[in-house]
Amino acid sequence: MKIKAVFLVFILSIAPVFAQNKTELQAINNQVWSNFTKAFETLDAELFANIHSDSLIRVGGDNQVIRRKTEYMNGYKTRWQNKALKRTISFRFLERIADNQSASERGIYKLTIDPPP
Structure with a gap:
């Protein structure tokens, strides 16, 4: 019984960490990666x-x-x-760690450039 109680406390204590981490990673996606993708695909240097x-x-x-x-x-x-270039970029993260002050992400990206017709 004591092991079940300890396990339950462990699960309940890490659940907010996963939820918080998911929220922070979603904010990074919205603030950084969606704009990064848009900039690359629209060739928007600004x-x-x-x-x-x-x-x-x-x-x-x-x-x-x-x-x-x-x-x-x-x-x-x-x-x-050269605005005639059509390009797409996508990301696959292998590791993402974030808190409310900093983040570390490792992964790969795929950049596809189609020449003008």
């Missing part, structure tokens, strides 16, 4: 810049380049000048 912190530091492991926000955003402005 929206893309607005969802990034002014203190952004982008480290490209492949080409070993470090860029601050202005340089990073200028690259997208240049690439997104």
Whole structure:
């Protein structure tokens, strides 16, 4: 009986954590990832810049380049000048951890670019 009571207390104590985490992840989806997707698919460099912190530091492991926000955003402005490109982007998260102050997400994305007809 004591084991069942401890298990029940454990379940009841972690249930709010999962609910809170789900709420925080949904807020991240609404505030970040939906705008990120919209910016990519509409080639909206201003929206893309607005969802990034002014203190952004982008480290490209492949080409070993470090860029601050202005340089990073200028690259997208240049690439997104061709509005004839149709693109879609989707995400699959392997790990998502969040609280009310910070979040960590790991995953993969699929970017599809269709050339103009």
